[in-house]
Amino acid sequence: MPPRRVVTGRSQEPRKRFAEELRLLRRERGVSLRDLAKVVGWDPSLFGKLENGQTLGGPEVAQALDTYYGTPGLLLAMWEMAAADPSQFKEQFRRYMELEAEAISLWHYCGSVLHGLLQTREYARELLAMGGLKAQELDQQVDARIGRQKVLEGDDGPPFRAILSEAALRNSLRDSREWQQQLKYLVEVSRRPNVTLYLLPFGGGLHGLMDTAVTFLRLLDGRTVTYVENVVGSEMIQEASRVEDLQRRYDAIRDMALNPAESLSFILRMLEEVPCEPST
Structure with a gap:
């Protein structure tokens, strides 16, 4: 029998999934929104809105976060999927x-x-x-x-x-x-x-x-x-x-x-x- 697929419980809606991924990555890194903003740039409120699904920001933000979290291309690809949904x-x-x-x-x-x-x-x-x-x-x-x-x-x-x-x-x-x-x-x-x-x-x-x-x-x-x-x-x-x-x-x-x-x-x-x- 083929192996059973793992069910993560994560959202399948691209915009919500992007926000979830951003929250998870920041919590795993153990940094606050303010600390993240100091390192990556932009205002802390922007990252709060990103993680709440209020905004997607722009591709340059996703690229900067890919660099910070060491996820080359992942967040940018998720941003593109969410933006095109x-x-x-x-x-x-x-x-x-x-x-x-x-x-x-x-x-x-x-x-x-x-x-x-x-x-x-x-x-x-x-x-x-x-x-x-x-x-x-x-x-x-x-x-x-x-x-x-x-x-x-x-x-x-x-x-x-x-x-x-x-x-x-x-x-x-x-x-x-x-x-x-x-x-x-x-x-x-x-x-x-x-x-x-x-x-x-x-x-x-x-x-x-x-x-x-x-x-x-x-x-x-x-x-x-x-x-x-x-x-x-x-x-x-x-x-x-x-x-x-x-x-x-x-x-x-x-x-x-x-x-x-x-x-x-x-x-x-x-x-x-x-x-x-x-x-x-």
């Missing part, structure tokens, strides 16, 4: 997130905000906070959104094409330094080989997606599905004729946009205009 997302978004992770190419347009794959942590926090989330849920949703960005990284990251409306780039964050970091992040992302950004400037005229955010996902089986959002709700569209109609609208907007080189220059000019001091 679809269960973190609200129910109406989970199916989209699953398809986003599977897609072999993505293309997007939104007239008012940046796509989640292009947002910094500060941008995501300010945007999500407008929904009235409580602190712990807000932390979780921000972590989940930032964790999604792993899909674009690495040599096998899928092609991602996004048309950015100038309106989305004029709706700056309250803190000018955080906004500066967001614009810098757009510049950084645009230089990845699998990412192409187009800028749709003011004055281009009316178009067929004025009040709609749309994302196309091409799947392994050759199908393309479309996720559409507006102020009152969202819908996953799979019917070929409707997807084709939205594709024509998207292509018409891309024809109106600046090319990628011109778009990068536009973002760089905007970056130069950002005040050096934080907004008050």
Whole structure:
């Protein structure tokens, strides 16, 4: 007979399992949160939130803890699994997130905000906070959104094409330094080989997606599905004729946009205009 599997009683939910592992490793080392912070860096409150499952932190924190605990790559891998776990997302978004992770190419347009794959942590926090989330849920949703960005990284990251409306780039964050970091992040992302950004400037005229955010996902089986959002709700569209109609609208907007080189220059000019001091 095959040997019986050992049942540890540990959580099988990636986020909770990551928090449990952090608590166990610290207790085995016999250090307090304050002592840990002195050695590794960051504020002790961050490690408390990590161990309580209130936040995932960033990959740099997981890497630092891997070094401290002598677990090379383990905590970073657990962080990646937790960040990519679809269960973190609200129910109406989970199916989209699953398809986003599977897609072999993505293309997007939104007239008012940046796509989640292009947002910094500060941008995501300010945007999500407008929904009235409580602190712990807000932390979780921000972590989940930032964790999604792993899909674009690495040599096998899928092609991602996004048309950015100038309106989305004029709706700056309250803190000018955080906004500066967001614009810098757009510049950084645009230089990845699998990412192409187009800028749709003011004055281009009316178009067929004025009040709609749309994302196309091409799947392994050759199908393309479309996720559409507006102020009152969202819908996953799979019917070929409707997807084709939205594709024509998207292509018409891309024809109106600046090319990628011109778009990068536009973002760089905007970056130069950002005040050096934080907004008050």
